[in-house]
Amino acid sequence: MPRHNKPLPEFKTEAEERAFWESHDSSEYVDWGQAQSVRMPNLKPSTKTISLRLPESLLERIKIEANKRDMPYQSLIKAWLAEDVDRKS
Template sequence: MSKTNKIPTFKTEAEERVFWETHDSTDYVDWSRAQSVSMPNLKPSTKTISLRLPESLLEQIKIEANKRDMPYQSLIKAWLSEDVKENRRAQ
């Protein structure tokens, strides 16, 4: 087991973020003792964006989403995800 430094106490999340951006975690954590964890209910972070589409395209997407019984925004995300995966494989 390697000797590690004590992790300081932080007053704010911003203070902690600055600390970890400027310090190597191997000085503070014995990674050889780390264990894998599974977080099946953890949802990925999302970011709201504004996307301008022609009204006719949006209506077509909504019709397709309705046929699949899913929200149109979910269908757009699924299509984007599939396209990105296909493009990665093609490269």
């Protein structure tokens, strides 16, 4: 038996659409049984800028290690942090 969904309203702004979806159940408007998986392999994870104070000597040692590995020092710091967190999980 085909399912009849409510028609989607026209939204003037993204904020208006966001407010609508915050107060309505999407299953009344979208047949999720017809949804298909989508892969987006080129998306990069969202990042957040932080400020981190390090002793200058430590930062210089990290930069030397990064140079040996031919990678940016900030990438090396992220890799080390991720490895440490994964190891402790």
